[in-house]
Amino acid sequence: MANRIQETKEPAEVQEDSAILQATKGIDEKKRQALEVTEEARETEYTLPSFSGQLFVGNFKPELVFPFPVQDSEDKKIGDEYIAKLEKFLLENLDPENVDATREIPEQVIEGLAKLGAFAIKIPKEYGGLGFSQTNYNRICMKVASYCGATAVLLSAHQSIGVPQPLKMFGTEAQKRKWFPKFREGLISAFALTEPDVGSDPAQMKTEAKLSDDGQYYILNGEKLWCTNGTIADVIVVMAKTAPKIVHGKERKQISAFILEMDTPGVEVTHRCDFMGLKGIYNGMLKFTNVKIPKENLLAAEGRGLAMALATINVGRLTLPAACTGAAKQALKICRDWGKERVQWGMPVGEHEAGREKIAYIASTTFAMEAMTWLTSAWQDQAKVDIRIEAAMAKMFCTEELWKITDMTMQLRGGRGYETARSLKQRGEKGYPVERMMRxxxxxxxxxxxxxxxxxxxxxxxxxxxxxxxGELLSSRVSFWGKIKSAFRSLGHYLVWYPAQFFKGWFAPGYSELGPLARHFRYVDVNSHKLSRYIFYYMGRYQQALEKRQLILGRLMEIGTQLFAMSAACAYANYLTRVNPDDKMPIELADYFCKQAELKIGKLYDELTINNDRLTNTVAKDVLADKALWLEDGVMPL
Ligand SMILES: Cc1cc2nc3c(=O)[nH]c(=O)nc-3n(C[C@H](O)[C@H](O)[C@H](O)COP(=O)(O)OP(=O)(O)OC[C@H]3O[C@@H](n4cnc5c(N)ncnc54)[C@H](O)[C@@H]3O)c2cc1C
Structure with a gap:
């Protein structure tokens, strides 16, 4: 049985050559493998509506964001009570500067968190967990991340990607009964996918799990890198390649996922990694030598490990926007305080126009980040919208924006931004941790x-x-006449669809229910048509080669992300104004954010045609071909 290679009967969707796999014909073998492996793991169907998926095809669906979906009062009360307890506990027991300096989260803090059930936040009540909603979980992550990044990572690596989430989504009843109650007692978990040669591309996975001759367990060998919580975890989800299957006469790599108890013989933590920031995270290298994993610890089916990991991360990704929003709110507070307090050249630094620009940017962007966070959290809780695209957009947007916000905060703080909080405190100043936040x-x-x-x-x-x-047009399995039929079908569709994307924008509704923000909703509507035309145009223009035009694709995706952020910000502002009509700030912030986003979008469209992409490629190729080695002269060897 060990090392068996199966000529498997394929599920229908795999048997049908997808267009993307056709597009990989003739390309480098490793790249083909990478595309095949990720393509097979991809969730192909959308059973729920996707807001941005529709935006990409020129179908703005305002009803999905407006009225803004909000947390119900009962759920909010549960979150409020828990967060109040957690905040008190953290303030009394945890010094984030100390965590940063010592690289340790004190034992009693981890124990205290366990007592509070912080390792079982999302575990259903029927298994002894707290059973919190995604919104409450994200509120907790936002709160903790605003205080101590390493502690937030401890909780989220365990809960967003560690054992609880995949077990919730893919575990058997027996697995759930076995593990879930233990997390309420404080068991800590981790997620191990990355390897020295496996970063963004899981197809190169070397860690291997072979089924034993008696079929009772898998034997795991290999190495994992950068496993967060890995040095203290009791149990982890580990990805490993299992016996390949043969598809169209070729081996296709299979990746499976297992629950692994860290005290199993053969598991070693070989190194605890130290990073630029997040000094207190317990991140390590793991080595597996003939580790026996009982076959009942297989998660989902054999070969579905990567699909499981991707589906887990689709939900897990919702945490990072919440954590980033927490940090952005702290940056806003710091800039507001310092912007008023620090006087230079006869004026507070926040009153100089250059300072004002930063403060306006930080406030409006934090507002949009918060809007995206609560919108995606509510969507996940209400299970009426597919969040996979927006989770990726929110992850990308919020992480990129937090970096810009932190950079601006450091600039506004001047030299004090670069000084550690500890040093600032030692000489009697406020210990704003901008330097740590940036790291x-x-x-x-x-x-x-x-x-x-x-x-x-x-x-x-x-x-x-x-x-x-x-797909049928590109598939080698469809007959000539089948292709002709398919060509006419597609042609018929696009003859109507494409011109409609020009006209529909002209007839976009006024969205008067959005009040002063109506024009921004209209802008999103009009631009969903424009974006869909551009996506289609570039698909037609570059065809298979579009995959290589990452700069073009990147700009298109940034436009889509900005449109989503604008929609979320406007709907959120509208909701806040309804709750508190006297507060004009939500509208002001959303309006400013949208106007800035419109400028960015305009620039991105311009750069689709007026750019230096060709030259960018030439310069980079020449540098990688060592043609500018002289430029590196005059420095010490590394
Ligand atoms: C602090 C920390 C915690 C982590 N925690 C975990 C964990 O708990 N579990 C786990 O499994 N992993 C973890 N990781 C690993 C993390 O997920 C990887 O670092 C990440 O997936 C990127 O892989 P890589 O670093 O090998 O970069 P690479 O994949 O080598 O990429 C290097 C650069 O090339 C870019 N790039 C790669 N492919 C492409 C492409 N096709 N097109 C364009 N650009 C490309 C990347 O975006 C990146 O900028 C952690 C890493 C760190 C540093």
């Missing part, structure tokens, strides 16, 4: 899907409706 937040743009990978993910989803429609 802590940089990684967010890299992990759980880097910005570049998010753009590729979004582009794949944006093109999916067209690829599905044109």
């Amino acid at each position: 802590d937040c940089r990684i967010n743009m890299i992990l759980e899907g880097s910005t570049e990978i998010m753009k590729l993910f979004l582009a794949r989803e944006a093109m999916d409706p067209h690829l599905k429609r044109m």
